[in-house]
Amino acid sequence: MPIFNTCRMPALLLLSLAGVILIVSVASCVGPMSDHVGTPDDIQYAARLWSVLEREQMVGTHAKTLKPFIGAARPHGWVLEVESGTVRLGNHSGFVVVKKNYRGDHISVADVERNRAKYLNSISVMFKREAGYDPEDKNWFWVQYKPDGQLFSMRKMGMKIAMAGKIMKGASPDKNK
Structure with a gap:
């Protein structure tokens, strides 16, 4: 047998x-x-970065008023405000780009100027970190905040992932929660 x-x-x-x-x-x-997706270190770093951006009046309730414009490019809002400059986080000074993404049905620049809080959907930030952080992507740290400074998250392969760290460049806000 x-x-x-x-x-x-x-x-x-x-x-x-x-x-x-x-x-x-x-x-x-x-x-x-x-090894690079919304890790606890990324989440903590994003919280520290938000505090710096608030202090610099780039985000938050005391943020400087900027001139909005029609961006109309996904994944960002239909109307945008963009500010950039150099900020210091810990012992590192780096270039930062802050994009405020405004969304709404038939939204216009005038709508945003009248009521930013109503249309502000998210704030996308790129921060140039220290050499060696992510050489493949020129050491950029990417993060997407809600208007109150909380992190957006997305679902990948059944996991909830904070939108902070090295992953942002490939993420789609259409899947944000």
């Missing part, structure tokens, strides 16, 4: 092959993401 049922061998082989493919697929997706 044979140890293996030869009729079932092709099915077992296919099932084993499918299992290996699944494991490799999951590992290849999770591996690269796990």
Whole structure:
């Protein structure tokens, strides 16, 4: 009597092959993401950056009034305000770009000027970090805040991920929660 049922061998082989493919697929997706996606350090860094931006009056209730314009480019708002400059976070001074994204049905620049709080959807920030942070992407730290300074998050592969760190450049706000 044979140890293996030869009729079932092709099915077992296919099932084993499918299992290996699944494991490799999951590992290849999770591996690269796990070292740079909304980590606890990124979340803490984003909170510290928000505090600096508030102090510099680039965000928050005492932010300087800027001139809005029609941006109309995804993933940012239909109407935008953009400010840039150099800020100091800890021992590092870096260039920062702050984009205020305004959204609404048939929104205009005049609507935003009349009531910024009503239309402000999110604030996208790029901060040039120290050399070696992310050389592949020129050391940019990316973060997307809600108007109150909380972080947006997105779902990837069943995980809730803070929109902070090295991932922002490939993220779509359409999936933000």
